[in-house]
Amino acid sequence: MASERKATADPARSLALLWRTREPTSRSAGPALSVDRIVRVAIDIADAEGLDALTMRRVGEALGVGTMSVYTYVPGKAELVAVMIDTAYGEMPRPAVEGDWRIRLERIARDNLALYQRHPWMLRAETTRPVLGPQLMAKYDYELAAIVDIGLTDVEVDAVLTLVLGHVKSAARAASEVVDLERETGMTDGQWWQSHAPWLETFMTAGAYPIASRVGSAAGQQHGAAYGPEYAFEFGLQRVLDGISVVVAERAANR
Amino acid sequence: MASERKATADPARSLALLWRTREPTSRSAGPALSVDRIVRVAIDIADAEGLDALTMRRVGEALGVGTMSVYTYVPGKAELVAVMIDTAYGEMPRPAVEGDWRIRLERIARDNLALYQRHPWMLRAETTRPVLGPQLMAKYDYELAAIVDIGLTDVEVDAVLTLVLGHVKSAARAASEVVDLERETGMTDGQWWQSHAPWLETFMTAGAYPIASRVGSAAGQQHGAAYGPEYAFEFGLQRVLDGISVVVAERAANR
DNA sequence: GGGAGCAGCCGTACGGCGTACGGCCGGGTT
DNA sequence: AACCCGGCCGTACGCCGTACGGCTGCTCCC
Numbered sequence: 001m002a003s004e005r006k007a008t009a010d011p012a013r014s015l016a017l018l019w020r021t022r023e024p025t026s027r028s029a030g031p032a033l034s035v036d037r038i039v040r041v042a043i044d045i046a047d048a049e050g051l052d053a054l055t056m057r058r059v060g061e062a063l064g065v066g067t068m069s070v071y072t073y074v075p076g077k078a079e080l081v082a083v084m085i086d087t088a089y090g091e092m093p094r095p096a097v098e099g100d101w102r103i104r105l106e107r108i109a110r111d112n113l114a115l116y117q118r119h120p121w122m123l124r125a126e127t128t129r130p131v132l133g134p135q136l137m138a139k140y141d142y143e144l145a146a147i148v149d150i151g152l153t154d155v156e157v158d159a160v161l162t163l164v165l166g167h168v169k170s171a172a173r174a175a176s177e178v179v180d181l182e183r184e185t186g187m188t189d190g191q192w193w194q195s196h197a198p199w200l201e202t203f204m205t206a207g208a209y210p211i212a213s214r215v216g217s218a219a220g221q222q223h224g225a226a227y228g229p230e231y232a233f234e235f236g237l238q239r240v241l242d243g244i245s246v247v248v249a250e251r252a253a254n255r
Numbered sequence: 256m257a258s259e260r261k262a263t264a265d266p267a268r269s270l271a272l273l274w275r276t277r278e279p280t281s282r283s284a285g286p287a288l289s290v291d292r293i294v295r296v297a298i299d300i301a302d303a304e305g306l307d308a309l310t311m312r313r314v315g316e317a318l319g320v321g322t323m324s325v326y327t328y329v330p331g332k333a334e335l336v337a338v339m340i341d342t343a344y345g346e347m348p349r350p351a352v353e354g355d356w357r358i359r360l361e362r363i364a365r366d367n368l369a370l371y372q373r374h375p376w377m378l379r380a381e382t383t384r385p386v387l388g389p390q391l392m393a394k395y396d397y398e399l400a401a402i403v404d405i406g407l408t409d410v411e412v413d414a415v416l417t418l419v420l421g422h423v424k425s426a427a428r429a430a431s432e433v434v435d436l437e438r439e440t441g442m443t444d445g446q447w448w449q450s451h452a453p454w455l456e457t458f459m460t461a462g463a464y465p466i467a468s469r470v471g472s473a474a475g476q477q478h479g480a481a482y483g484p485e486y487a488f489e490f491g492l493q494r495v496l497d498g499i500s501v502v503v504a505e506r507a508a509n510r
Numbered sequence: 511g512g513g514a515g516c517a518g519c520c521g522t523a524c525g526g527c528g529t530a531c532g533g534c535c536g537g538g539t540t
Numbered sequence: 541a542a543c544c545c546g547g548c549c550g551t552a553c554g555c556c557g558t559a560c561g562g563c564t565g566c567t568c569c570c
Contacts (some may be wrong), residue, residue, distance in 0.1 A: 011451045015458060072518060159487055200387065203270060208393045215412055235418070243497035407553095
């Protein structure tokens with residue numbers, strides 16, 4: 001009866017997993033499995049076939065062990081995905097970039113976009129709870145460092161980063177959906193639209209939605225498809241950076 | 256062997272469902288069910304308990320019919336969710352707003368935020384495929400109308416709207432995750448952080464991630480929690496609108 | 511050398527999901 | 541009176557995540 005607080009796996013266990021607090025076994029021939037091996041094959045599966053294809057059975061299979069053996073190292077699928085996410089963050093470059101804040105921030109945006117393109121499953125992975133792993137911390141620290149000294153308060157700096165990363169994620173998601181659609185239907189975006197257009201015209205009485213029709217078809221012609229994710233990313237990014245420039249300039253003037 | 260194009264339900268069926276092309280039955284006492292009744296209870300369930308609680312069995316139960324009866328009206332769960340989404344769009348107000356484009360666009364952003372707050376499941380509903388229902392078309396048309404005459408090309412106008420709606424969705428998602436977390440764990444955001452902080456400090460050697468620590472705690476103190484979704488929404492919205500202003504002004508100057 | 515303990519491994523089983531399939535029923539048409 | 545067919549739905553299948561308990565063989569201690 002009592003609504004048992006399910007799936008609230010204790011913080012200690014989850015965090016220990018993320019931070020790899022586990023003394024290596026003293027066993028002569030170490031164990032066949034490890035968190036790292038599990039995470040590596042899980043990421044490979046998700047990269048290649050998407051999050052839906054990532055099942056615990058599948059992971060066990062790919063490792064040549066029984067399904068339940070995976071649970072020796074990982075408390076559950078949610079925690080596995082959390083470690084996958086933190087690991088993926090660890091792959092990102094963190095170079096010292098020459099130039100002003102705008103160049104650095106733009107670079108950060110592009111690096112994040114590339115990450116999502118390499119690991120589209122990250123866009124669908126629902127983490128209602130922040131991951132809080134070491135790689136995320138390092139990433140956050142690195143990205144903040146690029147903009148801490150632009151004359152805004154710490155709170156604003158955080159909001160700037162959130163805004164830019166949010167835009168990147170939106171654009172990446174839109175792009176990823178186009179790719180998914182093409183994989184699922186075996187048609188390109190353009191073909192898909194062409195197959196739907198006649199039906200749509202049947203339903204839409206002529207002249208309804210005049211602006212939507214005009215703008216939609218203008219965008220379609222421009223991009224050779226209904227939607228140009230790259231264009232949306234670029235256009236939006238420049239607008240966002242412009243908007244940030246406005247506050248930065250304001251603060252510099254009032255100093 | 257042949258990779259059967261699964262789940263590619265024919266466009267005709269899906270679109271007909273969205274646009275409600277179905278002659279009412281000539282039966283004396285009409286059928287017990289209808290697409291509209293199904294959609295209504297499905298939205299109620301998803302609003303109250305989230306998308307996970309929305310199962311076909313549950314929908315049938317709530318309607319007092321067998322599970323499979325639902326399939327008489329709806330080809331599958333994906334299509335049901337699509338109709339739910341289009342229906343939700345139909346709830347949005349579309350007033351004629353006085354004022355300049357910035358006021359209108361800001362209003363659109365707030366209306367969309369309100370929509371997501373009323374129906375948080377829309378944020379999680381994965382529609383790899385655009386919905387293309389009448390309400391979405393009407394919404395798109397209305398929103399474009401607010402900004403068609405600001406001096407940008409049709410393609411740019413589309414990108415502006417995409418940018419703003421993308422920001423709203425990002426911010427709404429962040430806010431919704433906080434709410435989910437509170438519901439799932441029974442703790443407030445602040446309590447959750449306090450319960451994790453000691454563990455985190457154990458793992459993080461002192462002095463690692465200095466900027467992240469400083470900015471993170473500044474943001475935390477400011478918002479009384481780790482993250483201030485409302486603040487992120489407002490700050491980002493103003494930056495985005497500022498950024499759009501920049502291009503709009505440019506174009507006006509070059510005219 | 512021998513016994514105990516325990517980490518790693520995993521087979522089985524449970525409850526839940528979406529939904530394919532085929533059948534039943536009763537009103538409308540001819 | 542015969543037939544048809546739309547609406548309804550019980551059953552069953554193949555997936556999923558994962559709880560539970562048992563096996564095995566290494567390590568440690570005496």
